[in-house]
Amino acid sequence: MKVLLLGVTGNVGSRMLPALLARNHRVVAYVRTPSKIPSEAKSKLDAIITGSATDSEAIKAAIISHNCDAVVNAAGVAAITRFHSQGDFSTIFAAVVKAAREAGRERGGAPIRCWLMSGFGILDSPKKPYTMADYIPMFPAHKPNYMLIKSQPVEELAWSLFCATQMFPKYDTPRYPADTDAASNLVAKADAPPAWTEKFRGVPLIGDYLNVMAQSQSYFSVLENCVDFVAADLEMGLRSEWIGKRVGVREKSKVKAM
Numbered sequence: 001m002k003v004l005l006l007g008v009t010g011n012v013g014s015r016m017l018p019a020l021l022a023r024n025h026r027v028v029a030y031v032r033t034p035s036k037i038p039s040e041a042k043s044k045l046d047a048i049i050t051g052s053a054t055d056s057e058a059i060k061a062a063i064i065s066h067n068c069d070a071v072v073n074a075a076g077v078a079a080i081t082r083f084h085s086q087g088d089f090s091t092i093f094a095a096v097v098k099a100a101r102e103a104g105r106e107r108g109g110a111p112i113r114c115w116l117m118s119g120f121g122i123l124d125s126p127k128k129p130y131t132m133a134d135y136i137p138m139f140p141a142h143k144p145n146y147m148l149i150k151s152q153p154v155e156e157l158a159w160s161l162f163c164a165t166q167m168f169p170k171y172d173t174p175r176y177p178a179d180t181d182a183a184s185n186l187v188a189k190a191d192a193p194p195a196w197t198e199k200f201r202g203v204p205l206i207g208d209y210l211n212v213m214a215q216s217q218s219y220f221s222v223l224e225n226c227v228d229f230v231a232a233d234l235e236m237g238l239r240s241e242w243i244g245k246r247v248g249v250r251e252k253s254k255v256k257a258m
Contacts (some may be wrong), residue, residue: 001113001234002026002046004068006053006096007035012117015223016074016170017041018178019231028066029057032149040176041254053092059099064106070113070234071100078119078139085142093145110160110238115230118161120219122146123248124192126201127208132193135212146246154244161246162230165216167223174226182228185252186221190245193219195255218254225251 003020005235007013020027023045030049031037036050047066051058053075063071068159073096076089101113104255119142121133133143140165149159187194193215229249231238 001069002067002234003233003234003239004026004028004059004063004066004069006030006048006059006071006073006092008035008041010074010077010136010199012167012171012223012227013074014019014041014174015178016072016227016230017225018174018176019182019227020072021176022178022180022228023235024232024233025070025231028062028068030062041174044176048055050251051170054088054095056095056099056102057249059095060092060103060106062100063103063112068103068112069098069110069237070115072234074114078141080138082140088142088176090145093141094148095199097149097152097157097159101158104156110154111154112242113234113238114157114159114239115234116145116149116159116161118142118145118163118246120163120165120184120216122161122195123163123246125208125212126196126198130208132212132216135209136216158238158240158243159235160240160242160244163246163248164221164226165219167221167226171224178228180228180232182222182225182231186229187252187255188229188242188249190247190248192243193248194250219248219250221249221251225249 026046028047049062076092078089100114104112119139201207
């Protein structure tokens, strides 16, 4: 696919680029400061568009003018708590959603495939209707972002949310070429954490809280595995099983044999 990538100079985006290229996607970088893109990365891009990630009209124009099939948003950083400065993370999220949906409408035909970074907190907890964030109230921006995206018909925007906890890079710097089997190190599930157990749920009164607290840190992931998961899924195009879903992942090495 031809992919518009936002956030290419950041921690996630800089590793998303080699993952996309390794899967033979063509990449157009949308970036505020092109000079921050390493020369090795620049030489592999189809194009570089200079613009703000909060400018939905400019993002839409980039999608249409470069005939992109997909958008991957890795721009912005979510604040840890509501007491921290919220920055522009949600503004970027809303701008990308608006741009991708409108670009699909104006271009006609198939909707834009769109992957956006989100968080573990919006995944369903074992006790409905609660989410993980009801037990661990961190990264509050993810909830309104989810409320926005789930209101978008998948017939008009083929969206997915990548809902990891913390992602730690395996390597200090992005690798070219990236490994194309990294995604196989993960298990994934729609809308809830994969391979979750009933541990401690039987404890009176606080069992559900203990259940979440005891397991959440075991969902930390390797960043390179996560970006390859997204790149691999984009090979499926609009046949992806993850369209319209929140996607939780876990390292296979942390899943106990059943």
